Amino acid sequence: MFPFLDITPVIFQTLAAVFLVPEIMQLFLVVLAIVALQYYRMGRAKERLFGLKPRSFWRDFLVATGFGLVGGIIASYIMVFVGLTLSDSGLIYLWPLAILLMLIDARFLCFAYAGGILALSSLIFGWPKVSAPQILGLVAILHFVEAFLILVSGHLGAMPIFLKNAEGRVVGGFALQKFWPIPLAVMVIVGQTSISGAGINMPQWWPLIKGDLGADLDNIIYSLMPVVAGLGYGDLAAARSPRQKGRISAILLGLYSVALLVLAVLADRQPLIGIIAALFSPLGHELLIYLGKRMEANNSIYSPTSEGxxxxxxxxxxxxxxxxxxxxxxxxxxxxxxxxxxxxxxxxxxxxxxxxxxxxxxxxxxxxxxxxxxxxxxxxxxxxVPEGHEEILMELSTTGPLRRWLNKRVVRKRS
The missing domain is CATH 2.30.42.10 (PDZ domain)
Incomplete structure (x- = not known):
């Protein structure tokens, strides 16, 4: 049986370091400031577009922070249960690659794309020297927590928008945008010991993802360290209410994350499955986006009625x-x-x-x-709801600056 009771105090002590260690607290404050700025901009956009002064953005920000803390606790337990270590997770490569991909399209900032590319490159070309199962396991766990946060709070604070449907008519809808600060307790390898029974005794099957640790797992010393991250969610609800759309999105994302985690665990035992998992990471995420758009392709439920x-x-x-x-x-x-x-x-x-x-x-x-x-x-x-074509429309494009520059170059050449 997994020793949840023994691990719980260690996890909470590690998470407390986010607020007690000055260097980590400063980083957490930076993430909080970024999240607060996003909610402030959303409130200003609602006031600017519709002339309706919304409630203070601080309430939305504090609610998101509270849910983010809960999400961080859940993620910490799952990471320890799986045995995911920060040492081989490729974080040093994930963030730079994700930022580069964002220049092509904003949605590529998600780790599903950078993680899949890094895992595939490591498996096929041997560079960078990272554990593909660890990378994909990290992506899966973060998406599982995101699915939970979408389920419980993704519909809160939805911003009303006017947009054109497939027929060119202006209809109503909601932009679902959420941001959560996530403090995490992640595992790191700090050394080895020859002392039997030191620390917390883990089950024989643990860890589920061994990576490149080798066969002598019993003598490895693990520790937990605090890490600060942030999660974001963006979607559109027009053919159904924000609550309904959030629930569907959470279920689909949860299934995706579980499937990716299973593939990551299997890839730890069979490298060929690692290639399948690496491809599934970005392609499965693209499928989720495609399904989400298909769901909203029908007529909006926020359109004029025959009466009233x-x-x-x-x-x-x-x-x-x-x-x-x-x-x-x-x-x-x-x-x-x-x-x-x-x-x-x-x-x-x-x-x-x-x-x-x-x-x-x-x-x-x-x-x-x-x-x-x-x-x-x-x-x-x-x-x-809108009734004509003169309404202020919301631009839903996620095209990044590099892609916009390339598109302009192509147009110039053709002209």
Whole structure:
């Protein structure tokens, strides 16, 4: 049996070093600052595009930080359970290669691409001298934790957007963007000992990924060290709600990470499977992106209805939110006057400071009538779905600067 109880104090002591050791704490503060900046920009974008002042970005940032701490604990346990060591994981190569790939396309910053390339190069050409199973195991574990974080919080703070569908019509949707700071306790090899029974006794099958450790595993001394990382998630929800899309994305990413981890463990025993695993790392991730886009290729559920005005988003703490109106609900009447368009709704709301709104709740499948009172300069906090082609669209391209430069060169040559 795996000694979880014996390892738990060591893991938490190591994670505590993130906040107690000045050098590591400084690095963690840098990651926190980067994450906070992303949430600040998202809040400003919502205010700039739609004129709706959102709640303070600090709440979203603190929630993401809390989930990131939980994700770091989960990742630490899995890494120790698998026996993944930082020594052969190729981190020294992963980050530079990932940054270079990002110049081609922003989505290539993900370790699934850099990890697959490094593992394949090591297996075929013998360079760099890294353990392919360790690299791919690291990629798998980080993606498993990301899947967990998407499942529990990927839908929170979704930003409403206007975009064109396959037919060229402007429809509503949500950009799902999340960032989490992740403190980790990772294993390192610190030496060997001839003393039998020193430290924590591990089961005979451990570690699952041995890498290049050789046969004399019983005498190797492992230690845990704190590491700071960050995870990010970006997706689009138009054919389903942000919660539904986040749940589906989390399940698919979780299956991908488990499959990659199994391949990494098998590759530790059979090098030929290592090539399959190295190819699966980027290609499987591309398949996830393709499936995600296919799911949103249908008509958006955030498009005009034949009766009433459908609501794309409602800002928390504003009068409309307090009245119970939520994203996807349909406003039918304002003070007894039927509304059938966004313009008609704006006109009706602009006449009164105290209104009675009749709306259909999509979640509860019922019609409600609520009285709302708000100040002369106060906004209800409603954002109706788009109804025309004049809306502000969101650019969804992830093309990197190098690829944009090459595209411009090609266009110039053709002209």
């Amino acid at each position: 005005v459908k609501i794309l988003d409602v800002i928390p703490s504003y009068p409309a939110w307090q009245a119970g109106i939520r994203s996807g609900d349909i406003i039918l009447e304002v003070n007894g006057m039927a509304v059938a368009s966004r313009q008609g709704l704006e006109f009706a709301l602009g006449v009164y400071n105290k209104v009675q709104i009749t709306y259909y709740s999509m979640a509860e499948k019922q019609v409600y009538r609520e009285g709302i009172e708000y100040g002369e300069k106060e906004m209800l906090g409603l954002l109706p």
